[in-house]
Amino acid sequence: xxxxxxxxxxxxxxxxxxxxxxxxxxxxxxxxxxxxxxxxxxxxxxxxxxxxxxxxxxxxxxxxxxxxxxxxxxxxxxxxxxxxxxxxxxxxxxxxxxxxxxxxxxxxxxxxxxxxxxxxxxxxxxxxxxxxxxxxxxxxxxxxxxxxxxxxxxxxxxxxxxxxxxxxxxxxxxxxxxxxxxxxxxxxxxxxxxxxxxxxxxxxxxxxxxxxxxxxxxxxxxxxxxxxxxxxxxxxxxxxxxxxxxxxxxxxxxxxxxxxxxxxxxxxxxxxxxxxxxxxxxxxxxxxxxxxxxxxxxxxxxxxxxxxxxxxxxxxxxxxxxxxxxxxxxxxxxxxxxxxxxxxxxxxxxxxxxxxxxxxxxxxxxxxxxxxxxxxxxxxxxxxxxx
Amino acid sequence: xxxxxxxxxxxxxxxxxxxxxxxxxxxxxxxxxxxxxxxxxxxxxxxxxxxxxxxxxxxxxxxxxxxxxxxxxxxxxxxxxxxxxxxxxxxxxxxxxxxxxxxxxxxxxxxxxxxxxxxxxxxxxxxxxxxxxxxxxxxxxxxxxxxxxxxxxxxxxxxxxxxxxxxxxxxxxxxxxxxxxxxxxxxxxxxxxxxxxxxxxxxxxxxx
Numbered sequence: 059x060x061x062x063x064x065x066x067x068x069x070x071x072x073x074x075x076x077x078x079x080x081x082x083x084x085x086x087x088x089x090x091x092x093x094x095x096x097x098x099x100x101x102x103x104x105x106x107x108x109x110x111x112x113x114x115x116x117x118x119x120x121x122x123x124x125x126x127x128x129x130x131x132x133x134x135x136x137x138x139x140x141x142x143x144x145x146x147x148x149x150x151x152x153x154x155x156x157x158x159x160x161x162x163x164x165x166x167x168x169x170x171x172x173x174x175x176x177x178x179x180x181x182x183x184x185x186x187x188x189x190x191x192x193x194x195x196x197x198x199x200x201x202x203x204x205x206x207x208x209x210x211x212x213x214x215x216x217x218x219x220x221x222x223x224x225x226x227x228x229x230x231x232x233x234x235x236x237x238x239x240x241x242x243x244x245x246x247x248x249x250x251x252x253x254x255x256x257x258x259x260x261x262x263x264x265x266x267x268x269x270x271x272x273x274x275x276x277x278x279x280x281x282x283x284x285x286x287x288x289x290x291x292x293x294x295x296x297x298x299x300x301x302x303x304x305x306x307x308x309x310x311x312x313x314x315x316x317x318x319x320x321x322x323x324x325x326x327x328x329x330x331x332x333x334x335x336x337x338x339x340x341x342x343x344x345x346x347x348x349x350x351x352x353x354x355x356x357x358x359x360x361x362x363x364x365x366x367x368x369x370x371x372x373x374x375x376x377x378x379x380x381x382x383x384x385x386x387x388x389x390x391x392x393x394x395x396x397x398x399x400x401x402x403x404x405x406x407x408x409x410x411x412x413x414x415x416x417x418x419x420x421x422x423x424x425x426x427x428x429x430x431x432x433x434x435x436x437x438x439x440x441x442x443x444x445x
Numbered sequence: 446x447x448x449x450x451x452x453x454x455x456x457x458x459x460x461x462x463x464x465x466x467x468x469x470x471x472x473x474x475x476x477x478x479x480x481x482x483x484x485x486x487x488x489x490x491x492x493x494x495x496x497x498x499x500x501x502x503x504x505x506x507x508x509x510x511x512x513x514x515x516x517x518x519x520x521x522x523x524x525x526x527x528x529x530x531x532x533x534x535x536x537x538x539x540x541x542x543x544x545x546x547x548x549x550x551x552x553x554x555x556x557x558x559x560x561x562x563x564x565x566x567x568x569x570x571x572x573x574x575x576x577x578x579x580x581x582x583x584x585x586x587x588x589x590x591x592x593x594x595x596x597x598x599x600x601x602x603x604x605x606x607x608x609x610x611x612x613x614x615x616x617x618x619x620x621x622x623x624x625x626x627x628x629x630x631x632x633x634x635x636x637x638x639x640x641x642x643x644x645x646x647x648x649x650x651x652x653x
Contacts, residue, residue: 230539324499402516404524412514413503430500434507441510 071141072107072149074339075132077172079103082205085181089202095192099181101167102206103128103172104164106158107148110212116443117212118154119203120144120163121220121227124294124351125343127171130163131156146427148325153432154439159216163208164225166199168351170344177278177344189275194350196223196358200230204238216240217439221245221424222391223351226358229399233364236376241442243381245424246388248361248395249369255390258297259352262290266345275346287345288336300387300420304328308426369402380410383431385423388429454484455632457643460620461534461560464647465489469531472556474518475547477540479506486511494530496521510602530547531556532558539563540596546612553614553650562645565621567601569639586624587613591605602637602644609648618647 081101083089088098105128110117120130124142131148133141147153148161148261165173168191176191183190207215218231218239225247225336232242248255269286271277299307312318313330324330365372380403384396415430417423424431454462458481465471467489473482479502486490495513497503506513514521518535519542533556535548540563540637542548553560564586574582575612581591589596600608602621620642621637624630633641 079581368624379512397462397516404521405526407526407529409492409512410514411507411512412516413500414506414515416500430504433504437504437508438509441507444510 070149071145072132074138075105075107075129075133075142077103077105077128077134079172080206080209082209082419088311089197089198091192092195092408093193093196095193097174097192097198098203100167100205101176101178102164102167102174102202104162105132105142106163106210107131107161108159110160110210113180114212115214115216116158117207117210117215118439119207119215119231120148120154120161121203121218121224121231122163122166123220123222123224124348124360125339125354126224127169128163128173129171130161144425146425147432147435153435154219155436158443159439162207162210162212164203166351167202168194168199168347168354170347171199175193175344176275176346176350186278188346191346191350193357195354196226196230197234197363199354200227200234202229203231204235207238214240216443217241217243217426219243219245220247220434222247222421223355226355229360230358232378232380233360233372233375236378238410241379241381241438243383244396244399245383245431246385246391246421248391249372249399250358250362251356252395253377255297256356258293258390259356262293263349263352265289265293266349269345272345275349277345278345282340283345284340287340287343287348288333290345290348291339291343292332292336295332297390298420298422300389300418302387302418303420306418307331314356330393354438355426366397369398370405373399373402373406376406377408379442380408381409381434383424383434384412384414385419385421386414386418387418388421388423390421450621453628454480454625456624457622457645458484458536460622461536461562462489464560464618465491465532467491470529471586472525472530474522474533474535474552475541475575476502476506476511476513476534476536478502479509479511479513481534481536482506482511483509496571500514504524508577511540518542519544522548522551522555528557530556532556532560534560536560536562540598540600543597545598546610549612549614549648553648557649558617559614560645560647561605561648562643563600563605563639564596565641565644566599567603567638568642572639574652584642605644609646615649615651616646617649620645 083098083100085098089098129142130144131142150157165171168175170177176187180187183416218228220228225244228242228244266286269283271281306327311327313327360372361369384393400412471491473495480494497517503515533552571582573579621633621641623633
């Protein structure tokens with residue numbers, strides 16, 4: 059996901075919010091991971107918006123993608139220049155209406171935005187984990203989120219919603235803890251990565267790992283592998299856009315010049331854009347987290363993990379209501395991948411709605427201010443809440 | 446349901462609704478903005494799903510709280526296991542279907558009963574227009590020119606009865622109606638193939 063963080067056009071917001079932390083799985087009761095390792099203690103950074111009703115039936119868990127965090131909406135202070143990453147969707151009267159619902163957004167384990175990840179201190183050594191951090195999966199991320207939801211006293215979430223890797227988490231929730239959710243809204247996502255998606259991730263990872271500063275993941279006391287991470291981010295940004303959106307946004311236009319400079323500077327606007335995005339990213343993101351989270355997304359395979367290789371069998375483990383949304387220009391997780399999951403849900407007699415939204419902005423469409431998406435989410439949640 | 450204007454839905458949809466048992470599982474093929482399914486959900490507590498190809502209509506359905514899949518009815522219908530629904534409804538869409546026989550067989554595979562409605566092409570006004578004007582008829586029910594109509598087939602009430610014998614399905618119930626405006630209409634019992642604007646059939650597999 060990119061950063062399309064922008065102010066709400068109408069100026070509507072949940073207001074000033076606060077990042078909170080919850081620490082659990084203190085040794086010896088560590089969190090058992092899918093690869094057989096144990097992790098503990100585990101801290102999750104999270105935020106909440108709106109009010110939990112007395113019956114505790116109005117809670118919605120928002121799940122973020124690769125570079126997101128717990129800060130989905132609102133501002134950290136009155137002077138804060140930027141709202142949370144999904145401020146256009148989460149807030150009073152918005153798609154996820156904080157006047158009606160209690161919204162929780164949790165950072166994922168493996169991340170670097172306040173939750174336990176490779177840059178966290180390993181209690182055994184007193185130094186950052188680095189590559190000693192265990193390889194975590196989407197399942198592990200969801201397992202940790204469930205502990206947080208237990209801690210918040212919510213027995214049943216009204217919905218789990220997310221796009222991209224956040225959508226994978228929503229799907230994982232639906233088959234792992236179907237008794238704990240009423241509905242799930244996976245957006246612009248897949249039940250497993252195609253070779254194309256793995257290929258992009260691999261090139262991005264290689265960019266990081268071939269940066270001399272990366273030092274096998276042990277760089278926390280020296281220079282960061284910024285060059286590698288910036289290139290990785292540039293590759294990511296190509297996958298988030300689309301042929302059409304790049305053509306419209308940049309075309310072959312040159313950046314601040316009329317002619318080629320006959321060197322290897324950023325002549326084209328698209329080059330300049332990618333360099334800018336790459337450089338901006340290194341200030342806020344940890345290279346090792348990038349490796350771990352992209353690995354988790356490559357390993358994600360709902361069929362294999364929950365259906366012995368059958369997607370139909372995987373969805374036989376759930377009975378929740380689904381809203382699946384794809385976007386026409388998303389070439390990272392194209393519509394056919396959403397249709398495959400919808401087909402498997404139908405074969406299981408599940409209550410599922412599906413919409414392919416016409417959008418030119420590629421995979422990142424789920425983060426854009428698209429009125430139709432807000433309407434779909436709002437209408438679906440209303441239906442689920444009233445039932 | 447004579448001269449009825451209750452319920453706020455179109456008269457032909459009122460007839461279909463009156464045939465649906467409360468609490469049943471209903472699939473609406475080409476469900477549009479979901480008016481019938483919404484009515485059935487509120488008034489008959491059905492478990493509803495619609496299939497609709499147009500994105501803007503899918504949005505309207507979901508805004509109403511109706512479960513709907515965006516897609517082609519001919520493809521989407523294939524995914525369902527046998528007997529997934531009590532009723533599969535094809536309302537005013539048959540005349541737009543490329544392979545009606547396949548679709549109706551699929552409807553009766555996944556549903557216990559099918560409900561099919563269509564504009565009657567042998568209404569006397571259509572016959573008269575053909576005879577007098579020499580142009581392809583344009584009516585309230587079939588309001589298009591030959592070059593912009595989505596209705597690739599024309600059929601009459603008698604045609605559909607004949608079709609049931611050829612394809613091998615059973616007609617369980619039928620209604621021939623004449624609709625004055627959207628919400629009002631009447632049953633036509635006197636020469637329905639001449640005086641009814643719409644035919645509505647409830648069908649089942651042979652031997653049901």
